[in-house]
Amino acid sequence: MGRRWIRWSHKRGMRSSLIGLVTFACVFLKLGLGLGPYSGENTPPMYGDYEAQRHWMEITVNLPFNEWYTYDPQYWGLDYPPLTAYVSWICGIVAHSINPSWVALDSSRGIETAGSKLFMRGSVIAFDTLVYVPALLLFSRMWFVTRSKRTQDLAFLHLMLHPALLLVDFGHFQYNSVMLGLMVMALNCFAIGYDLAGAFFFVLSLGFKQMALYYAPAVGSFLLAKCVLLGPKEGGRLFVRLGLITIATFTVLFIPWIPPFSSSTRAILVPISRIFPFARGLFEDKVANFWCASNIVMKWRKLAAQAILVKAAAVLTLLGFLPSVAVIGKVAWELKTLIPSEAEEGSKLDDKQPSNFSNTPILPLLPYALLNSSMSFFLFSFQVHEKTILLPLMPLILLFAGATPDSEVFQWGALGSNVAVFSMWPLLKKEGLALQYFALTLLWNRLIGYNPLKIMSTFYSMKSFVHVLSAGAYMAIIFLHLLEPIIIPPARYPDLFPVLNVLVSTPVFVCLWLWSIKCCIQVSWAVTGPSGAGAESIDRPRFSSIVSDTNERPSSFRAPISRGVVADRVRTISLGPAHGKRARRSSTHSVPGSTSALPSSVSIFRGNTTVNDRMPDS
Template sequence: MEQSSSKLSTVKEASKPESGLGRRWIRWSHKRGMRNSLIFIIFSACVFLKLCLGLASYSGENTPPMYGDYEAQRHWMEITIHLPTNQWYTYDLQYWGLDYPPLTAYVSWICGSVAHYINPEWVALDSSRGIETTTSKFFMRASVIAFDALIYIPALLIFSRTWLGTRSKRTQDLAFLMLMLHPALLLVDFGHFQYNSIMLGFTIMALNFFSTGHDLLGAVSFVLSLGFKQMALYYAPAIGSYLVAKCVLLGPTDGGRLFLRLGLITLATFILLFLPWIPPFSASPVLMLDPISRIFPFARGLFEDKVANFWCASNVVMKWKKWAAQEILVKAAAALTFIGFLPTVIVTGKAAWDLKVWDKFPVVKAVESNGNSEAEESSASLHTPILPLLPYALLNSSMSFFLFSFQVHEKTILLPIMPLMLLFSGATSDSEVYQWGALGSNVAVFSMWPLLKKDGLALPYFALVLLWNRIIGHNPINVIHTAFPFNSLEHLLSAGVYAAIISLHLLETVITPPTRYPDLYPVLNVLVSTPVFVCLWLWSIKCCIQVSWAITGLPVADHQHKKRPSTATASDVSERQFSVVPKSDRRRAVSLGRAQGKRVRRASTHSAAGSASSTAVTSSSSLLRGNIDSINSLAEASSP
């Protein structure tokens, strides 16, 4: 019996995550007085890594007549600087016609203008098609790095300083390092060649603004993300439900005012983006249909390449294109996508309704009627208690689109992985978020293997995956080795998936697929990756429910509100309206690091109602601390 117990403890110790190379390097740097220069060192090292990736192959290299995504991006620079805006979305659509929103076109115009200034041959209309000179390739690679440095990297840095604001400087620097070195985006943008970091950077910046209470700026940032790539719609249900829920929290007066402002600022930003196609700046209002028809290409079909989503995986058994017309498939995809993200929309809305306090504090109107705007000014800058729901809602919404929506590309796995990595960046190594984050990240990169192999990026693929796992202290081989006895279902799933991934890579090197099944390995890739993404989708729903229970599980008793005096200051009103606690605790409530940190003992509930205003505020603060501590213990509660 003692031997069995000793063996079990040995296995558990072996299955614990290792101390990552990144954590040890951050600790070493801080001890040697390099903490102030660490961000610059990380930035410089990542730029060097991206330049090295630029030496590898890219999409469509030496493959006429279309040349791949690299040529598409270069061609858009060519047409935007030589043609008027009314021809951007109609010129020679058979050769990489522009099919992204206007902000992509404006970025292409900026890059094309710089390229034309340096060497007009790089972007000469029509005659430059397929150009692959060394200097033109260096310019194209540099343009991705430049916009990445302008938008994406600052967004990550601000994220690590705001959402992880209560964590140590070491933890913040480690989170920044892990996010910067994530292999999926590096391989797609700086290897395969695209500009996804611009879209993701604007979305992360929107989250940063939401976390500090600047909702209008957050809305503008998200519209810019949508204006760059329409795939940002994957996040729209989560962000939309969060903003509407905040309006519910604020109440009919303040909430209605915020709702109106959000609507106006969103509409104004969209109008500015599409201004060249709107009369009187365009000759006809019909021209507005040109970019819209190109942005939503329903004519392409349910899917093109092998994608690790529901439609492609189930197509192995159910040949959808034979059984249903395209119109039916479009509606079915829309319905399944809606059902996929509906739970988190409901959870967010219900949490906001349960936490609303504006109907319990009519004194707010009395304060405002006296001309005192202190409560309104305070409410604009306070964090909402439903903010911790937002990253999980983003994961659920984007994963629902990836799994169920119409015409999905394998590269769009970047969208669900982004919120997962933001959650992962603040997770402790023994938490549930850490396990799902490591597994989801590795499977996401693996799901793009057929694309990366075709682009000649096999060596960067393996090198970056090994580097990132080393940085975070995750060892897939060790996970497989300690599969039995497993310490959690996530551990068992990870062991099986990693074993399948390694086996497929080994088999692909020694066994050629039969002529009858040329897509054998891509299909097996889909069948391995899709179940993991489905589990992540279900896990995000579970986490949304858990967070909702945590932040609404200790409501303030109605009899306490009724006994509070009618003579309250604006500060007291604002305090009760948002269940405000001291600033440090408010920041802790929105800190992903604290939300996934160690278990903290839940604060006891104060049930006695005081007769004075100060006693009421103290009781409300104690209750919210209990809710915050419930969120902090969320990672430990793996089931409701």
């Protein structure tokens, strides 16, 4: 449906107004979601996440900085980093100017007037429009610059209407789109070589919600690999600058709790202890991760002390994201060894670009590394909530946005998205968002042209592993949805259906985690060849030829560049720039066997081959 609508709009001369129409329609959809219930509505004494966000506006606008993290911590005490507090402060100032009773200290607790609800819902939409929407628009333009305008607009539409974030932020009520938007902006900066700006946006994402740490291993290894590729001189300079920008940004965010602005040198420990609440236990609700799924048999909290569980979670998380970090480091080291001095030479060819622009051979690895890292944290880390599936879902949907329906990335993206929404079903049902859950899930699958019933009907065709996994997962999901209204759980097992939800969702997430590792390895082969052998057997181009190839486009819209395994100039475009028939037609230009090991989201082209990949008319 989305593909046909984009094509219809383009043929009728609506290309220039299409982005505005999509954004406008999405705002109305978000307002429609806001008409439904929200977290904790009419449920005293704590109400829910809605009241938590409102209460933070209340305390930030009425109390000095040094009391923000200490005021009545038992009633929704502030437990997010300072940027969230500053956003709450700004919202509190606006709310106070409209109606002081909305944020009156203590007396406003649990307020649920129509005006207050409208303001709270409007604040989420406002920050989403200011941060998340521009980030997605830039992503669709920068990362898909070699694709047709239709494909870029379709990717933007898919990203804007993804149901998981819509349900959590505009139904359940939170501000996750701000954190995710800042992370996408960091990716946009990395794509065009502005690594300092990318590091700045990533720190802001961390400063808004500490869950952005899920991306830290991938981002950190990517930037460190860039420093290695640039060589001792340029790389050392970039490393120092990245360290300075990171320290400076964190310092500004935490400055009210740092002397001389704070009277105590230990004041900084107060927000940090609130941000990382290890005292809360291994998990609270039923979450589709390793700990909750295995707890059905192992009963972890009875078998081991909490300190041991914290360490075990840290070790498993480290082992989970180690493959992607190792692959990025291996690729950077091999490229630096094979081309010891050309990075510095190529980095000086274009004075209009940052010095590290030309050295982006590892860029196609970044989205898969982000998926591997964030999924590792979700599956194995300490104190995970069901809503944090949004973090691994973000890189998966970014990969999905540019894929064609016959590609492996499309199949994994659709499966991961549907199962992620299903994994939040117990939460959404409890909040009264069942109608919104079903409506948005059906709308998005119709929009992307994906039919789970068709997947189920072809279960025995055994087309691929992801096809069989999808069919089995959808059968289980539909069966549970049909069974839940009929069967009343026995008193001995009151959480029967949430546990069954975990047992269905967790294996899919584990497979996604393993798939991300496989893709990291495959993309690394595209860059260096398996074990670096392909890199040594081919006459590699100099960095200067790759940099000059980018001068064909305006500097602000240049495609991500990568070293490849072809004889002449190469361009590796990540996130699915060429698939299907067009990719197969171009196979004669690539090194034999070089694309066979690649995920369908990465293609390599030789020489001056133009990648347009227009959407088919049928």
